[in-house]
Amino acid sequence: FEKLMQLATERGYQIYLLGAKPEVVEALVKKLQKQYSQIKIVGYRDGYFGQNEEVIGDIKAARPDILCIAMGSPRQEKWIAGNLEKLRVPFAIGVGGSFDHVAGFSKRAPVWMQQAGLEWLYRFLKEPTRLWKRYLVGNLLFISLVIKQAMKKKP
Ligand code: UDP
Secondary structure (H helix, E strand, O other), X not given: OHHHHXXXXXXXXXXXXXXXXXXXXXXXXXXXXXXXXXXXXXEEEOOOOOOHHHHHHHHHHHOOOEEXXXXXXXXXXXXHHHHHHHXXXXXXXXXXXXXXXXXXXXXXXOHHHXXXXXXXXXXXXXXXXXXXXXXXXXXHHHHHHHHHHHHHHOO
16 A cells, blocks of 8 residues: 555655545644645545445545555455446555554554564454454365365366
């Protein structure tokens, strides 16, 4: 997400940020504008909304090139899948807890854990009751599906 914001600024892409709590997304916008004076944030909104149509109208009117959605997995992916056609945005991506991280509301794993591919473990240890299902059940299911698919492809 951070690299994407940098690249979008360099190339002049218009960005819309959707997700997280109101105070988080507001702090994020301020932080990004301070960090990248040329950044084009054409709209933002928190991820706790009732009326979907109103949000879609707001995004369409802002005409972003990039839509970043931080509403947690799999909610954000489902939201993109259900609304992308209506939005007419060329590029939409779910970015999970990135708004909270970049705005300074939550901490990332130590760099060595990020580099070792263990950020999931750090997050799991911090919030085991919320994340055990995602990481233990979800990951095993994912791996088994990958193996199943790989076996199928062999003649
Ligand atoms: N979030 C949201 N709307 C919701 C649920 C969650 O905007 O209905 C936000 C939440 O405030 C947080 C972000 O989604 O900023 C990521 O949440 P989570 O940590 O669950 O995502 P993950 O990175 O684990 O997929």
